[in-house]
Structure formats: structure tokens, C-alpha cells
Amino acid sequence: MLYGALLLVSAGIIAGVAARLLAHERTRLESAALQAEEGRLRNRAEELSLAVGVVQNEILRELRAIPYEEIDETLRNWERTNPLVRNVFVWRGPGDLLLPDPLLPLTREEEGFLTRYKTLFGGMHGWEERLDGGQADRSVSQQLFHNVSKGNVLAESSGWVPWYWENTLCMLGWVQRGERRCGVELEMAALLSELQRAMPLDLPEGRALAVLDAGGHRILQSGPLDPGDDARAVLSVPVGFMLPHWEVALYTADGRVGASAHQYAVASTLLVVVLFVCLFCAGGMLLLEAQRNRRDALQKTTFVSNVSHELKTPLTTIRMYTDLLRQGRVEDEEKKVRYLSTIASESERLTRLVNNVLDFGRLEQNRKKYQIGRFDLRDVVAETVQSQRLRIGEAGMALTEHFPSEPALVESDRDAVQQALLNLIDNAIKYAASGNQLLVELSRSGREFQIRVCDAGAGIPSAHRRKIFERFYRVDDSITARSQGSGLGLGLSRRMLTDLGGSLTYSPAPSGGACFTITLPGVEVV
Amino acid sequence: MKVLSKRIALVGLCLAGTLGASAEETSGVICRVEMDNSVVYAGSSQRAVVKVTLDAPKALRKETRPPVNLTIVLDRSGSMSGSKIEKACDAAIAALRRLGPEDMFSLVTYDHEVKTVVPSQSAANSEWIEGQIRSIRSGGNTALFAGVSQGASEARKHLDGRYVNRILLLSDGLANVGPSSPAELGRLGTALSKEGISVTTIGVGTDYNEDLMALIAQNSDGNTYFVESSVDLPRIFNEELGDVLSVVASKVTIEVKFPKDVRPLRIIGRDGRVGEDHVELSLNQLYGGQEKYALIEVELSAGAEGEERKVADARCSYQDMIENRQASSEGNATVRFTGSKEEVAVGWNIAVNNSVYLNGKAEAQDQAIYYADNADYDKAAEVLFINAERLKKYAELNDQMQLMDEAEELEQQATQIQREQQMAPSTRKGMRSSNHEVYNQQRALPPADEGLAIPPMNEEVED
Structure with missing residues (x-):
């Protein structure tokens, strides 16, 4: 009990520590997943930013490549045919717009264009690049890209003006050509359409990636998850200086990054429980094993003392009677004969005991050899009962015998069967003499023969019934036990009978005593 | 059947009045220029309307039609579930079956996420494509912008001049993922039109945003349809495909030049560029046997009685889809100044x-x-x-x-x-x-009970 409690506590402590470590690991994993996800998101943002950058740079390059005298015509043509160009302009200074000419009738689009950039074309606003964030915010590749763009621009100044109009981002690219500043307004819808294609299509279940504009509206979105209108992003990083105030954001179904918390909790709980159970079981098994060993050792000690005692009792009797006879102090012939027969029976008992011990040793080492022969069970039973008749009578027991009229032929080891039967009768005499009844019955049941030895003694308490066939086991195992015995008889008998293809079973007798049944296969008489 | 459409019975009327028009090429697109009145009062400046009409040659035999690059963009948001999506799939399959092996077909669906169900490929592989279309299930939100973008990228795979490029966008709800204002989607339409892609929009039911759908179509020179019941979808698709299969000219630009005593004021109905002495308009596609026109309001400066004045020189250049070459045609119009009220009254062009x-x-x-x-x-x-x-x-x-x-x-x-x-x-x-x-x-769509024939209304008008 104490050992069990100790085991429980120690296993509990180890499992607790494991659970704590696992929880720690979870936090670590989560932060690692968050970092990895953020890295991925940054890459996405950079890709987007670069995609925009490439478009912008290409437009500036083409703007610079237009021959000076063809600027108006080429720009007009771009406006008609280039999907990425929304509007074009040629500007000479504040209030001096050459294209589109505000004095001519304007298209609706051009009117909108001039309204949007009124302050810029009116000179109320600087043309310098208004970039979001400082250099420090930019990734290496963005800086490289920017420097390359800048490098190209050195010959003729140029740039992009990010322009917010009615909460939407517009972009104006320009190149200074002599005194004229010509440029285009980027078609944001076409750019977004391009960027939409750059959005990943293979996001796992329960995730969505979105690009948010300055107002926090999702303008691009991809992934199987639909975050809903008021969903909050798990992670978001700025797209970069090309798209000021824009962000790339990640949404997940459970609002977490990495494996779901639930899965992790289940897995770690399972792990801890398995650990605990393993520890507890292993410890328990060790404890049980130790206990069994201890019991075995105790039983062996008891066995040795029992056997010694068993050996000593007949020896004492034999010695006492032999001494009496040798001194010639017994003159009564009848007494002499009685003494001699007692010596004989005691030595028989000794032989039986020694035989049991020997057989036990052989059986334990699997060295027992059986002498198989054909014989009539009736002879063996009658012979054995006859040899014990005197003892039975002395014990005050009334013997009842039943034998079949036909021969009961078996093929078995005669001595072993006799020894088993002897053990049963011996037990009955030893432990059930108070019942004053002994029944020895040989009967046939189908192809088998049964020898039943029933007494009217106290019987065997039900708690012990399963164990009586174990070696060294005795119902009353104390040294001070009233009856003597080695605890070998029943175990040995059953073992031998099993080896011979038969069995030995116990059943309570109807009158309250014990009933042992030897079963042996019969031989077909041809 | 509740397709609200009005027949514009102008075909016959236009044939009646061809004053001042000239046709150089009879096999290609004919460019006619007419005045609302070819006789005007002398002595004062006045406003007049110039009508530039493009007549496309009659529908072609099947073998000679240009190949079509058709992309269907299908709304599969939750509101489409049930018979709507089924009918839409039926309609898409019916459209597919009308295409030939030289035509390209692709299909994109969108809810909050875009999926390319059929990547752009020859319509010959129709069995597999039909299987793909049948597998479409509905559910989710409406990422209309992304859907059209993806459709466009499928269409771009075959964007050489040979094909008639058309995106068929079907939606029954409000765009609620991504850019969703009519202006933004309209800009996308404009950009696509520059690439030679027309977007035809079909609105189903009464919950979609008609401004948005109309603007995409208008800016990319596609058609727009309003369908109250999904039962009519296969018929609409069929109708639309009839148009697509009969495209004879694409990337059409009309340039009208005016002499210095004629000043262009505005273009009625369409959007275009009005310069000091010229007007520019562009159309994406012309269908066989169809007439498209532009109305330009001009101001004529005062003329002397008896003066004949050339008012407009129109030049229409286009990609001839049958011959697969660049072509153009021209036309012009004149007015005569008079002091006679009777002459002016007779000159009206109905x-x-x-x-x-x-x-x-x-x-x-x-x-x-x-x-x-x-x-x-x-x-x-x-x-x-x-x-x-x-x-x-x-x-x-x-x-x-x-x-x-x-x-x-x-x-x-x-x-x-x-x-x-x-x-x-x-x-x-x-x-x-x-x-x-x-x-x-x-x-215009004919009412269902009258079948497909459009009876011309020939009305000779004497004023």
C-alpha cells in the first residue's frame, strides 16, 4: 500500500514535469511558427512590392525612351491601348498643363483626373517622391531595387507620386524631359488585377491572405477561408514603400498561427497520460515481482522446516520403537508386532515423503520420467486403499469403497497414479479425520475413469480453493500449524496427472467436506 | 420570361436616310456620316448633331467566322445555390457545345476564393470540360474583382489578334470581397477593353449591383443583361454566344475630323475624346449585320446662304476578324446653308x-x-x-x-x-x-414569344 502510494506520487511528479515541459515547448513552437509565418508574410509583401516596382520601373523606362517630339502622340496612344495607363499628362509648371489641355472639352475621365491632381498640377504640392517610412524600414532587396531605380533616374529626374484621393491610392509616374514633365497615372484596377494573380492559390484549409489598403479594406484576398467583415488579422506586415500604408495580412480560422492549440493539447495530454501509466505499471510490476520472490523465499523456508519436521517425526518414532525392541524390554509378542508394524508404516511414510520431494525436484527440473504401462485401475486403487486401511481405521474414519465390475484399463504410470491417490488419502487422514467418513470411488464416465476421494471434514475455504494446487501452498501455513505437511502433495499430484493426460480437480462435497477427483483417459478394449 | 429589353428599331430607318454618306468598301465595315438636318439656316451659328454609323457586314457562314476565346466567370457564392447554379452550369455547357475545336474555352468560378475550373484550352475537349463544370458547387462570399481578374488572366493566354476575346461574367449578388465599387470594376473593364477583351455581364435576380455590372460591360464594350429568373440563363448565354460568334471586327476606333468652322461640343451617350477639331471614340467589337453609331453634338459657325460646307470627315479603323488584317473605311457629311424655312423642314433626318x-x-x-x-x-x-x-x-x-x-x-x-x-x-x-x-x-433581345427573328421596321417618313 505504501509502496503503491509512493509509486503513484513519483509517477505523478514525473508526469507533471513532463506536462510542464510540453507546455513550454508549445509556447516555443508557437513563437517559432509565428516568426516563420511573419517571414513568409514579409516575403509575400516584398514580392508584391517588387511586382509593383517592376511595373513602375518599366513605365518610367518607356517614358524616357519616347523621342522628344513624339511625346504627345505616344502618350495619347498609351492612354488608348495600355491597360496599365489610366491617364497621361504633359506639364510645364504650375498652371501650365499641355496635356490634357484644360481649355479643350475633356472626357469625363480627364475631368476626374484633373480634379484629383488639381493641387499637384497647380504647384501647391511638391513632386518629390513621398515615400512611406524611412530607409531603415526597407528590406535589402527593396533598397537595392530602389537604388537601382534611383541610379537610372540620375540622368533625368523622375519619380512616382503616391496620391490618396477619396481614400483610394492613385499613383502618378513622371519623367522630366527638358522643360516638360511628362507622365502617366497608373491604372490601379489593372495593377490590382495583376497583383491578384500573384496571390497564392495553394493556401491550406482555414487560412486566408489579404492585402489591406490604407483604410483597412481587404482589396485582394485569397485562400479557402473567408474571414468575414470584422475579422482581425493574425499577422500583418507593411507591403513596403511602393504601396504606402498597404499591408499584407494573414487570417486563420482560429485566430492562431501554427498547429491548432486543441490538437497540441490532446497530443500532449495523451503523451503525459501514457508516460504516467507506463511508469506506474512498470513500478507496480516490479513491486509485485519482488513480493512474489519474497513469498517464494518464505514458502521455501517453510517448506524446508516442514519437510525437516515431517522427516523428523517418523524418524523419532522409528528410533524410539527400534530402541525399545533392541533393549529387549518389550516382551509382549503382540506389542512387538505392533511396534514393528508402526516402524514399517513410519518408514513407508518417510519413503512417501522422500519420493514426493524427489519427484518434486525432478518435475521442477523437467527431468521426471514416467514408466507407461497398461494396468487395471481397480488393482491400483484397491492396493492403495488396502495399504492405508490401518491408518484410516486408526484415524477413526469409516471407509466406503466403490469399484466397477468391469476392468478399468488405463495406459499410464502406475507408480505416479498410486502416489497421487496416496497423497489424497493421506491428506484426508491428516486434515479431515474429524469427519469420520472417507469415500474412495472408482467410476467410468464415457471414455474416462474417475477416482473420487471425498471426506466429510471441514472442507477448503473458498478463498484457498484456487491456490491449493500451487507448490508449497498450505491452507494453514504457520509453523505452529496443527497438522503437518510439506505443501507438496496436491501440486505434485496434479502436475503428474496432467503430464499423463489426466487431471486433478477439487469440488466441495455435498456434506461439506472436500472432494478430489482424479481423471484419467481409459483404454479402448478391442 | 422577364428580360427587360427594348428593341431599337432603327435598322430600317437608317437605310432610309443615307444623305451625305459614302461607302468606299462594301465587303468590310461601312462608315456612314449623317446630319440631323442636312439643310440649316444661314446667317447664325447653331448647334447640330452628326451621327457616325458603322454597318458591319451580314452574319457569316460558320466556316469563315473568326475563332472565339471565351471565358466564363461564374458566381458560385452561397446565394447562387440550388437551381441558379445548376441553370448557370447548364447554360455554360450549352455555350461550350456551340463552340468548335478552333475556339478556346475557359471557366473560372469565384466565391470569396477564385478557382480556375477549366484552364483555357480548345473547346474540343468538351467531355472533360463538361465534367468539370458539373462538379461546381456553391457557397461563400462574392469576390467579383478577383473572379474577373482570374478570368482575364485565362483569356490572356490566347490574346493574339486572331481570336474574339470575351469574358462572360455572371453574378447574382453584391461584390463584397476585394474592390467592389462600380467605379473600380468599371476601371477594370476599361483596362480589359484596352487589351481587346470585352466583358459581358449577366445579372441574375434583383440583388446584384446593376451599376457595377452595367459599367464593366459599358467600359469594355460588352453586353449587359438583366435576368430575373435563372430559367432564362441558357437562352441568354445562347443569345450572347450568337453575338460573340458573329464578331466581324474588333478594336474599332472612330476618328472624326472637323473643319475650323465646326466645333465639336460633346459625344452623346458614349464616352470619348473631344478635341478642338476632332473627336475620337473606340469600340471593342462589331457583330455581323449590326449597326453601331456615335452621336456628336457640334456647333456650326454662321454660314452664308447657299454655302455647302463639309461638316465632318470620319475614319473608322478596325481589325477585320474574318480576313485577320487591319482595315479602315471613311465617310463624310456636308450641310447646305439656306434661308428657306421649307428647305430646312424637308432636310430633317428622322x-x-x-x-x-x-x-x-x-x-x-x-x-x-x-x-x-x-x-x-x-x-x-x-x-x-x-x-x-x-x-x-x-x-x-x-x-x-x-x-x-x-x-x-x-x-x-x-x-x-x-x-x-x-x-x-x-x-x-x-x-x-x-x-x-x-x-x-x-x-436587343427579342421577346421570347416572338422567337429569334427581328422584324425590321421600315418607315418612310415625309416631313
Whole structure:
């Protein structure tokens, strides 16, 4: 009990520590997943930013490549045919717009264009690049890209003006050509359409990636998850200086990054429980094993003392009677004969005991050899009962015998069967003499023969019934036990009978005593 | 069947008046230029309307038609579930079956996420494609912008001049993922039109945004349809495909030059560039046997009696899809200045005036929508009443029964708006799609009970 409690506590402590470590690991994993996800998101943002950058740079390059005298015509043509160009302009200074000419009738689009950039074309606003964030915010590749763009621009100044109009981002690219500043307004819808294609299509279940504009509206979105209108992003990083105030954001179904918390909790709980159970079981098994060993050792000690005692009792009797006879102090012939027969029976008992011990040793080492022969069970039973008749009578027991009229032929080891039967009768005499009844019955049941030895003694308490066939086991195992015995008889008998293809079973007798049944296969008489 | 569409019975009328027009090429697109009145009063400056009409050659035999690059962009959001998505799939399959092995077909679906169900490929592999279409299931939100973008990227795979490029966008709801304002989607339409891709929009039910759908179509020179019941979808697809399969010219630009005593003021109905002495317009595609026109309001400076003045020189250049080559045609118009009232009265061109009045009606309806959106229903009704009155007067004077019907329709709409103090969604959608038909001269849908034939209305008008 104490050992069990100790085991429980120690296993509990180890499992607790494991659970704590696992929880720690979870936090670590989560932060690692968050970092990895953020890295991925940054890459996405950079890709987007670069995609925009490439478009912008290409437009500036083409703007610079237009021959000076063809600027108006080429720009007009771009406006008609280039999907990425929304509007074009040629500007000479504040209030001096050459294209589109505000004095001519304007298209609706051009009117909108001039309204949007009124302050810029009116000179109320600087043309310098208004970039979001400082250099420090930019990734290496963005800086490289920017420097390359800048490098190209050195010959003729140029740039992009990010322009917010009615909460939407517009972009104006320009190149200074002599005194004229010509440029285009980027078609944001076409750019977004391009960027939409750059959005990943293979996001796992329960995730969505979105690009948010300055107002926090999702303008691009991809992934199987639909975050809903008021969903909050798990992670978001700025797209970069090309798209000021824009962000790339990640949404997940459970609002977490990495494996779901639930899965992790289940897995770690399972792990801890398995650990605990393993520890507890292993410890328990060790404890049980130790206990069994201890019991075995105790039983062996008891066995040795029992056997010694068993050996000593007949020896004492034999010695006492032999001494009496040798001194010639017994003159009564009848007494002499009685003494001699007692010596004989005691030595028989000794032989039986020694035989049991020997057989036990052989059986334990699997060295027992059986002498198989054909014989009539009736002879063996009658012979054995006859040899014990005197003892039975002395014990005050009334013997009842039943034998079949036909021969009961078996093929078995005669001595072993006799020894088993002897053990049963011996037990009955030893432990059930108070019942004053002994029944020895040989009967046939189908192809088998049964020898039943029933007494009217106290019987065997039900708690012990399963164990009586174990070696060294005795119902009353104390040294001070009233009856003597080695605890070998029943175990040995059953073992031998099993080896011979038969069995030995116990059943309570109807009158309250014990009933042992030897079963042996019969031989077909041809 | 409740497709609200108005037939524009102008074909016959236009044939009646060909004053001042010249046709250099009879096999290709014919460019005609007409004045609302070829005789004007001398001695004072005045306003006039120039109508530039493009007549596409009649429908072709099947073997000679240009190959089609068709992309269907299908809304599979939750609201499409049930019979709507089924009918849409049926319609897509019916459209697929009308294509030949030289045509390209692709199909994109969108809810909150875009999926390319059929990547752009020859329509010959129809068995596999049909299987893919049948597997479409509905659910989710409406990422319309992303859907069109993905559709466009499929269409771009075969964007050489040989193909007639067309995206068929079907939606029954409001775009609620990604850019979703009419202006933004309209810009996308404009950008696509520059690439030679037209977007035809089909709105199903009464919950979609008709402004958005009409604007994409208008800016990319596609058609727009309003379908109240999904049962009509296969018929609409069929109709649309009839148009797509009969495209004879694409990337059409009209450039009209004016002499210095004629000043262009504005283009009626369409958007285009008005310069000091010229006007530029572009159309994406012309269908066989169809007439498209542009109305330009100009100011004529005062002329002397008896003076003949060339008013406009129009040049139409286009990609001839049958011959697969660049082609152009030209036309011009003149006016004569007179002091005689009778001469002026005889010079009126009914066809041109009918177009002007029809566009006027569409403009009035757009205005009414604007007022109704601002909950000023009385003002909306008033605008419609005024226009109806004007139209009625004109129709009576010139005995134009068709326009009389239009005027009565306007009156009914006005009365309804005034009485109910609201504009029913189906009325609004009907107006938007019919206005689009007028502005873009979309081939009008015949009512179902009359079959597919469009009877020409030949009306000889003496004024």
C-alpha cells in the first residue's frame, strides 16, 4: 500500500514535469511558427512590392525612351491601348498643363483626373517622391531595387507620386524631359488585377491572405477561408514603400498561427497520460515481482522446516520403537508386532515423503520420467486403499469403497497414479479425520475413469480453493500449524496427472467436506 | 420570361436616310456620316448633331467566322445555390457545345476564393470540360474583382489578334470581397477593353449591383443583361454566344475630323475624346449585320446662304476578324446653308433624330436613377415626365409609333415612382440595362414569344 502510494506520487511528479515541459515547448513552437509565418508574410509583401516596382520601373523606362517630339502622340496612344495607363499628362509648371489641355472639352475621365491632381498640377504640392517610412524600414532587396531605380533616374529626374484621393491610392509616374514633365497615372484596377494573380492559390484549409489598403479594406484576398467583415488579422506586415500604408495580412480560422492549440493539447495530454501509466505499471510490476520472490523465499523456508519436521517425526518414532525392541524390554509378542508394524508404516511414510520431494525436484527440473504401462485401475486403487486401511481405521474414519465390475484399463504410470491417490488419502487422514467418513470411488464416465476421494471434514475455504494446487501452498501455513505437511502433495499430484493426460480437480462435497477427483483417459478394449 | 429589353428599331430607318454618306468598301465595315438636318439656316451659328454609323457586314457562314476565346466567370457564392447554379452550369455547357475545336474555352468560378475550373484550352475537349463544370458547387462570399481578374488572366493566354476575346461574367449578388465599387470594376473593364477583351455581364435576380455590372460591360464594350429568373440563363448565354460568334471586327476606333468652322461640343451617350477639331471614340467589337453609331453634338459657325460646307470627315479603323488584317473605311457629311424655312423642314433626318431622342430618354432615366438614389422621388418623376412629354411631342409630330411607346413607358415609370415614392429594384435594373443597350447599341433581345427573328421596321417618313 505504501509502496503503491509512493509509486503513484513519483509517477505523478514525473508526469507533471513532463506536462510542464510540453507546455513550454508549445509556447516555443508557437513563437517559432509565428516568426516563420511573419517571414513568409514579409516575403509575400516584398514580392508584391517588387511586382509593383517592376511595373513602375518599366513605365518610367518607356517614358524616357519616347523621342522628344513624339511625346504627345505616344502618350495619347498609351492612354488608348495600355491597360496599365489610366491617364497621361504633359506639364510645364504650375498652371501650365499641355496635356490634357484644360481649355479643350475633356472626357469625363480627364475631368476626374484633373480634379484629383488639381493641387499637384497647380504647384501647391511638391513632386518629390513621398515615400512611406524611412530607409531603415526597407528590406535589402527593396533598397537595392530602389537604388537601382534611383541610379537610372540620375540622368533625368523622375519619380512616382503616391496620391490618396477619396481614400483610394492613385499613383502618378513622371519623367522630366527638358522643360516638360511628362507622365502617366497608373491604372490601379489593372495593377490590382495583376497583383491578384500573384496571390497564392495553394493556401491550406482555414487560412486566408489579404492585402489591406490604407483604410483597412481587404482589396485582394485569397485562400479557402473567408474571414468575414470584422475579422482581425493574425499577422500583418507593411507591403513596403511602393504601396504606402498597404499591408499584407494573414487570417486563420482560429485566430492562431501554427498547429491548432486543441490538437497540441490532446497530443500532449495523451503523451503525459501514457508516460504516467507506463511508469506506474512498470513500478507496480516490479513491486509485485519482488513480493512474489519474497513469498517464494518464505514458502521455501517453510517448506524446508516442514519437510525437516515431517522427516523428523517418523524418524523419532522409528528410533524410539527400534530402541525399545533392541533393549529387549518389550516382551509382549503382540506389542512387538505392533511396534514393528508402526516402524514399517513410519518408514513407508518417510519413503512417501522422500519420493514426493524427489519427484518434486525432478518435475521442477523437467527431468521426471514416467514408466507407461497398461494396468487395471481397480488393482491400483484397491492396493492403495488396502495399504492405508490401518491408518484410516486408526484415524477413526469409516471407509466406503466403490469399484466397477468391469476392468478399468488405463495406459499410464502406475507408480505416479498410486502416489497421487496416496497423497489424497493421506491428506484426508491428516486434515479431515474429524469427519469420520472417507469415500474412495472408482467410476467410468464415457471414455474416462474417475477416482473420487471425498471426506466429510471441514472442507477448503473458498478463498484457498484456487491456490491449493500451487507448490508449497498450505491452507494453514504457520509453523505452529496443527497438522503437518510439506505443501507438496496436491501440486505434485496434479502436475503428474496432467503430464499423463489426466487431471486433478477439487469440488466441495455435498456434506461439506472436500472432494478430489482424479481423471484419467481409459483404454479402448478391442 | 422577364428580360427587360427594348428593341431599337432603327435598322430600317437608317437605310432610309443615307444623305451625305459614302461607302468606299462594301465587303468590310461601312462608315456612314449623317446630319440631323442636312439643310440649316444661314446667317447664325447653331448647334447640330452628326451621327457616325458603322454597318458591319451580314452574319457569316460558320466556316469563315473568326475563332472565339471565351471565358466564363461564374458566381458560385452561397446565394447562387440550388437551381441558379445548376441553370448557370447548364447554360455554360450549352455555350461550350456551340463552340468548335478552333475556339478556346475557359471557366473560372469565384466565391470569396477564385478557382480556375477549366484552364483555357480548345473547346474540343468538351467531355472533360463538361465534367468539370458539373462538379461546381456553391457557397461563400462574392469576390467579383478577383473572379474577373482570374478570368482575364485565362483569356490572356490566347490574346493574339486572331481570336474574339470575351469574358462572360455572371453574378447574382453584391461584390463584397476585394474592390467592389462600380467605379473600380468599371476601371477594370476599361483596362480589359484596352487589351481587346470585352466583358459581358449577366445579372441574375434583383440583388446584384446593376451599376457595377452595367459599367464593366459599358467600359469594355460588352453586353449587359438583366435576368430575373435563372430559367432564362441558357437562352441568354445562347443569345450572347450568337453575338460573340458573329464578331466581324474588333478594336474599332472612330476618328472624326472637323473643319475650323465646326466645333465639336460633346459625344452623346458614349464616352470619348473631344478635341478642338476632332473627336475620337473606340469600340471593342462589331457583330455581323449590326449597326453601331456615335452621336456628336457640334456647333456650326454662321454660314452664308447657299454655302455647302463639309461638316465632318470620319475614319473608322478596325481589325477585320474574318480576313485577320487591319482595315479602315471613311465617310463624310456636308450641310447646305439656306434661308428657306421649307428647305430646312424637308432636310430633317428622322433616323438621326430618333437616335438623339432615344439617347435623350436614356440620359433622363440615368438622371432619374440618380435622384431616386438620393431619395428625391418627386424630382426623379419630374425628370421622366418632362422627357416623356418631349419625346411624345416629337413622336407625334413625326409619326414615330416606336418612340411613342417609349414615351408612354417613361410616363408609366414616372407615375409609378411618384405614387410609390420608391424605385423598384427591378425597374432600376431594367432601366440600367436598357440604357446600356441604347448607349452601346447592344443587339436587343427579342421577346421570347416572338422567337429569334427581328422584324425590321421600315418607315418612310415625309416631313
